[in-house]
Amino acid sequence: LPTATPTPILPVPSVLPDGPEKQFVTDDGTKTLWVVFVVMVIASAVFSALSWRVPVQRRLYHVITTLITITAAISYFAMATGHGVSVHTVKVRHQNDHVPDTFTEVHRQVFWARYVDWSLTTPLLLLDLSLLAGLNGAHILIAIVADIIMILTGLFAAFGSESTPQKWGWYAIACIAYLVVIWHLAVNGRAQAQAKSQKVSSFFVAIAGFTLVVWTAYPIVWGIADGSRKLSVDGEIIAYAVLDILAKPIFGIWLLLTHARIPETNIDLGGFWSYGLGGE
Ligand code: RET
Numbered sequence: 001l002p003t004a005t006p007t008p009i010l011p012v013p014s015v016l017p018d019g020p021e022k023q024f025v026t027d028d029g030t031k032t033l034w035v036v037f038v039v040m041v042i043a044s045a046v047f048s049a050l051s052w053r054v055p056v057q058r059r060l061y062h063v064i065t066t067l068i069t070i071t072a073a074i075s076y077f078a079m080a081t082g083h084g085v086s087v088h089t090v091k092v093r094h095q096n097d098h099v100p101d102t103f104t105e106v107h108r109q110v111f112w113a114r115y116v117d118w119s120l121t122t123p124l125l126l127l128d129l130s131l132l133a134g135l136n137g138a139h140i141l142i143a144i145v146a147d148i149i150m151i152l153t154g155l156f157a158a159f160g161s162e163s164t165p166q167k168w169g170w171y172a173i174a175c176i177a178y179l180v181v182i183w184h185l186a187v188n189g190r191a192q193a194q195a196k197s198q199k200v201s202s203f204f205v206a207i208a209g210f211t212l213v214v215w216t217a218y219p220i221v222w223g224i225a226d227g228s229r230k231l232s233v234d235g236e237i238i239a240y241a242v243l244d245i246l247a248k249p250i251f252g253i254w255l256l257l258t259h260a261r262i263p264e265t266n267i268d269l270g271g272f273w274s275y276g277l278g279g280e
Helices: 027-052 060-080 113-133 137-158 165-196 198-227 233-261
Strands: 021-023 086-094 102-110
Touching: 027 060, 027 233, 060 113, 060 233, 113 137, 113 165, 113 198, 113 233, 137 165, 137 198, 165 198, 198 233
Parallel strands: 021 102
Antiparallel strands: 086 102
């Protein structure tokens, strides 16, 4: 009689080989993305409502600022629903004291939708500030192009391979472009605002100073999160969430309310903006 040999039952390994470490968003990150989406929608509604109370001739800042929060709302909707993100394979360096450094492979999510958002909204924010200061067209153009270069090279840096000169090379180019932006605001913008009026000048110094502080935090967060991967994906989302709320809704409401109080902030638009309104 054939004897049935019992099939050996293999123990299930308690630790499954699950490949490289995963740095992915969790519930906290997703919740934060939804909260910021709602904040941006509310801000857009408030800014639109504020614009109805002023004649078209004085709505330029309202239009620009509302477009900024609408763009952010769209980008946050994408990220909260899992769009605008891709997985980047990176090598993380572990520094050892007495033996050579070792590397491990990590799969990390990079939310590229941010860079799409920033490439549209940071030029608009600069436009708000440039118009307030009364910068000329040449300076506005240079500041905006430098800003777009900053964001796009920042995107390339985010997808650059770790431990290559390429990644930090892109980062360095982005930082130089950022210095060009700062130069235009701090030097040219301030000089122009001073020429306009005392009130405009002190408001410009305050809001451009606020902008400078908030904006400078972005490359710092980037360096910790995307640069050296020391911040989790959730941590990165929360840090950018705080900065985005300061840089867009808070900046926006401050600009629009002050604009309503200081008539010298008005810009003579004429041309196509007032076309068909019969002049005023
Ligand atoms: C990057 C990385 C590369 C170096 C530099 C950066 C600067 C980013 C800035 C972003 C500002 C974003 C704002 C968003 C709007 O709400 C791209 C992070 C210099 C200044 C204001």
